[in-house]
Amino acid sequence: MSVPVVSPDAADIQAAFARIVGESLRIDPALVRPPARLDELGAESIDLVEIALEVENTFSIVMPERTVLDAARDVLGYEAVIVDGAITPAASRLLRQRMPEVAPDRLAAGTPVAAVNEVFLGVDVWLRLIAGILERSPRACPACGGGLVQGTPGRVKCVACRQEHPLPTGDDLNRDWVQAEVAAWSERP
């Protein structure tokens, strides 16, 4: 059966994400709201995989397999991002820009990477991440404007012209965003 691609608003995203996490962790979905963190709600690494896959299936998007900090490391180089197990001023700037929902002091230069990784588990961070990927993922056929359904994993298919289109991956979007942001630094240092 074809699964139509959806265009949820913020409330839909919140409700669906709460349902997904609630089912995965066998907890009351009402608990899945900011400022809760997924690990505090009982999620372990393997649960995060299930949650991410369910998010992908629900919203027809491709979640990143790595964090935006990893993307920054790929673009800028390890030493430009992490020194002595803590984030550098450059990394801090990128993360604060990327995650406006997080209090800036939690992403200050010198914050241990382990603490930053905890930030990535925030419900608010996941909600913003999902919304951000949705904004950049096709909701209508780029070729003919027709409706889309889920295709093979990582792709959507037009119900009108039958063309398949790849979905941008969260990792691609993170990398592109870091590159664009760093390039913009020269214009607004």
Add this chain to the structure above:
Amino acid sequence: MTQAAAVTGVGLVSALGANAGGAWPALCGGASGIAPHTRFVSPPGGCVASAVAPAHAGAVAWHRPKPVKFMGRAALCGALAVREALVMARVPVPVGDASRVGVAAATGETGLDYATFFAALDVAWAGEDAGGHLEIARLGGPAARLVDPYFSLRTLANALPALLCLELGAQGPSHNFVHGPTAGLHAVEAALDDLEDGRVDLAIVVGADALTGLPAWLAYEAAGLLSRAPAPDACRPFDRDRDGFVPGEAAAALVLERPASARARGVPTLGHLAGTWSGEDLTGAAPLLCDGGRRLAGVIALGAASPAGDAAEAASLRALAPGTPVTATTGALGFVGAATMPVQAAVALLALRDGVLPPVARLRTPDAALGLSAVQGGAHRWARHPGDAVACVARSRTGEHAALLVTGAPA
């Protein structure tokens, strides 16, 4: 082992029901849980029937709900059987003195369920891109999204004891044995050793298997062990027209403790596990089964329903316990692999409690050449006696034979 262990709780999940209370009367009435297989389309010309257990995760309130999602079918059946056994034994969940409660499990030999990868392999089989060659690089990314993220946990042989200990809060010794139908005997022996050596006060034995998945099905099919008869006629142990077994799903659990401990807790004892034996020839079990002035009220055989397998088993039983009533659960529950001996033990305990040995379900025309006193038609009933015993026997495909002696509780 020098001292019999008291059994204070029994649980049984099988094609005849999600608990022993429901399955026992059905078993005694000669019912069979074998039905047409619907989980997948079986290979043409092969077996078309199976014995699926009605096990559902929502059947009980779990102490730790989240790990339940890691349970495959066998582990779920096993956990449900244990929960039933603990209720009978009046043991709360989580268990009280955690370090004094152990778990000994017998689980399936099939391990990895490779069927979980079929959909991903379809994606990775890069027909249009690479001329029909398998493109390993494509196994990551999109293809990986079609693989059950919990496949490894759900197919680990020792998932059952691990998840069970989490659910129960048990922190005593835990064991896992993977040796087909005789695995249950080794689980019983480990539990008895833990009790006798004082490592635990309560030992939970559980055997669980789910052979109704595609990999196990294909393996048994390839070995020529599965019945090819239509579902109503498939799997007929000791029958003249037997042609193999059907895959089943089942679990059975026993709560064991030292007799004095059971008395001190004021919990009724259902019966005792009085001795175990394993070796290459079942007749070697004679000292265990025939000693001590016990009256062998019956034998619960493997009854694999294959022409050669039943003939070999019958030859051993004729020598070991001539004229003793023989039954088998395979016609009712299908072949249940590692759950075999715990299921047999559960049935033996209930048989000794009630003085009733269930008939061999689906046995219509006994094979006279086998020379067995197979229980046919209705249940075999006898007047209970304090020395009554029932023997459970099985063999693995590697040639190991096993026997477990179960005795009744004093009237």
